[in-house]
Amino acid sequence: MDNLLGLKKNDLLKLEYGLSINIDGYQNYKFFLMAAVFDKTARAAVLNLINSYGYFGCIKCYQKGQRLMLTKTSSKHTYPYIKNNPDGP
Numbered sequence: 199m200d201n202l203l204g205l206k207k208n209d210l211l212k213l214e215y216g217l218s219i220n221i222d223g224y225q226n227y228k229f230f231l232m233a234a235v236f237d238k239t240a241r242a243a244v245l246n247l248i249n250s251y252g253y254f255g256c257i258k259c260y261q262k263g264q265r266l267m268l269t270k271t272s273s274k275h276t277y278p279y280i281k282n283n284p285d286g287p
């Protein structure tokens with residue numbers, strides 16, 4: 199999956215650098231991704247962010263979050279609501 203996303207990211211970067219298109223002479227046109235739908239893993243890769251299951255992985259706030267151990271081998275990362283600072287530090 200990383201390879202497929204890597205190819206898409208490279209294609210998007212090429213479009214951001216611009217394409218020379220001949221319409222009454224060559225002009226450089228730049229294209230930018232304005233909206234997309236991804237699952238969380240792909241979103242983190244495309245936006246160059248930490249996955250949602252990692253510390254500081256929430257895209258809406260700057261909170262570190264907490265790791266909750268469910269069993270000896272499994273855990274979940276949570277972002278508990280902080281009443282006095284809900285947007286994070």
Ligand SMILES: [Zn+2]
Pocket residue numbers: 256257258259260261277
């Ligand atoms: Zn958050």
